[in-house]
Amino acid sequence: MRLLILTNSLNCLGENDAPLGNAFRRSGCEVIFGEINAISADDYRYFTRGVLVPRNGQLYDPGSAAQGDRGAYFFDECQLIWVMRQPQDCVARDIWQMLWLASQHTPFVNSIEGMTFLNTKHALGYVVPKENRPFSYTSNDFSLLWQRYRKNPDQSWVAKPPNAFCGQNVFLLHPNGPNVRAILQCLTGNTAARHVFDYGIGGFKAEYAVLQQFIPEVAQGEKRVVVACGKAVAWHGRQLHPDDHRSNLTQGGKLIEVDLHSSEIELAELIGKKLMAHGINFIGIDMAYPYILEINIADPGGLYDAKLVSGVDHSDQVAELIIAHFKKYPS
Structure with a gap:
């Protein structure tokens, strides 16, 4: 089996790239590390810049550079592809489209449909199951989230973007918190301040936020x-x-x-x-x-x-x- 692992950088392998690459090589597989932001097409055959790692070469730790034969590697010459990183925003739409098309011919460890629609x-x-998730309320309308917060005056909440990660912009909102209104406005794009321009030259600015019941078990x-x-x-x-x-x-x-x-x-x-x-x-x-x-x-x-x-x-x-x-x- 030839496995292509798509990652950010060939010069700095991630915390999954390195150990899983080692493990698949120990299992007898060929492993290629490829750049997710460098995907291209040759007459609609998709490929990327990558490194074919010697099967008996050195084992890697996270942060290592991939050593091996560098070149262009075609997706349809692999038996399995693993997307380990999300593409950069400026190319994400094209990358996801090309990955989905490639997935019609080559298996992916995590499907492109699942990564697109369920990684959120x-x-x-x-x-x-309902009994295993905190109650939450999602909107890009500040006033709706603010009403929900005020409706439960003794409840603490967590407010966060639905598609951020690593704890980015995650706020704990205590009852009667002095900055709650400003935080919810910020997370939903400060549309109240922009409304006077009726979208104007800046365009539509509303952003989604999740207001989630705070769980004391945390x-x-x-x-x-x-x-x-x-x-x-x-x-x-x-x-x-x-x-x-x-x-x-x-x-x-x-x-x-x-x-x-x-x-x-x-x-x-x-x-x-x-x-x-x-x-x-x-x-x-x-x-x-x-x-x-x-x-x-x-x-x-x-x-x-x-x-x-x-x-x-x-x-x-x-x-x-x-x-x-x-x-x-x-x-």
Whole structure:
């Protein structure tokens, strides 16, 4: 099997690129690292700049540069493609379109349809059972979100964009908070300030925001669960930074070792199997049981972090599950 892993940079492999690339090579596969933002077409055959890694070459750590034969590699000469990064905004529409077309001939670990439509906070209502998700309200109309906030004067909320990541622009809104109105205006594009121009030369500026019920269980920390082909394979805990309400490692959260009890495993695998029906075979789930807070499909961290805290590398197990799945269900 020849696997093409699409990533940002060939000179700085990510936390999934490196260990999973190593694991697939140990399983006897050829591995190519390719640049997701450099996809091109030769008479509608799609290819990208990449590196074919020697099968018995050096093993990589995150941050390493890919070493091997650099050149142009065609998608239809691979048996499996794994999109590990999202394309840059300025080329995203073209990249997703070309990837979808390529996926009509070559299997993808995570389907382009799934990455496009389910890699968002909007999807929690579809993927997660109602009893396992916080109540949320989504709009690009500031006044609707403001009314919802004021309707529950004793409730704390979390406000955030539906398609951001790594804790970006995630705000904790306490009851009667002095800046809540300004925060909700900001998250929805400050349309009240722009309304006087009736869209004018600046155009339509409204942006969507999610107002989500704050879950007290988060104060005890979250768990990131990595699920491959519907099976929970690795997990770790994240403690809140003492000066922040977010547990994201990028925002100062602390990585800790945790156990996962049977109910948590059952819930994670239920979600994993539901996503498999949409061609999604590798995800990271953020959980404060019994609640699911977020599902990560595009390059979900957790596998490398679980190794850091437990000393156990589960990347070989992931590779075995992925290879077995695509042998059992070839395109």
